[in-house]
Amino acid sequence: MYTREQAAAIRQNFWTRFGKYMAPVLSAEGERVNWVNYKTGIPNLFFRMNADKEQAYIGIEIKHKNPEQATLLYQQWVSLRPMLEEVTGETWTWEALHSNDTGQELSRIYSSLEPANIFNEQDWPAIISFLKPRIIALDTFWANHKFIFEMLG
DSSP: OOOHHHHHHHHHHHHHHHHHHHTTOOOTTSOOOOSTTOOOSSTTEEEEEEEOSSOEEEEEEEOOSSHHHHHHHHHHHHHTHHHHHHHHTSOOEEEEEEEOTTSOEEEEEEEEESSOOTTSGGGHHHHHHHHHHHHHHHHHHHHHHHHHHHHHO
8 A cells, every 4th residue: 555645656657657758749730739638728628537546547528517518518529429439449438427536527438448557567558558549539539620619619
């Protein structure tokens, strides 16, 4: 078992390593991007990556105070599902309503790798190999479809 500080240091080390590994990779639009903290440019819409002692996760999360707006954003993603899954090359899990660890309600679309343990450095290559093509695919999708979400504003 790790102390809170040790666990935080391990997580930070992993994400720093992942960020350095991804640094030379340009976005679909040919620009440098912070892959670890990907900015969609759309309020309340996030691309998230996470890893813990059980799994690695990459997803699209919609957190909006207005439930109608959240539903509208989620339904827009649903309408684009075939294109997203074509770009990613796999079927993702779709949840119109999910409560996160802090009890916040959100919608999410995600893919996960199980088992995967961020605290086992031997799992890091598998976690990186899982996250890298999916965040690049999300970026490619986003470059071609972001304008639709900007119009929802």
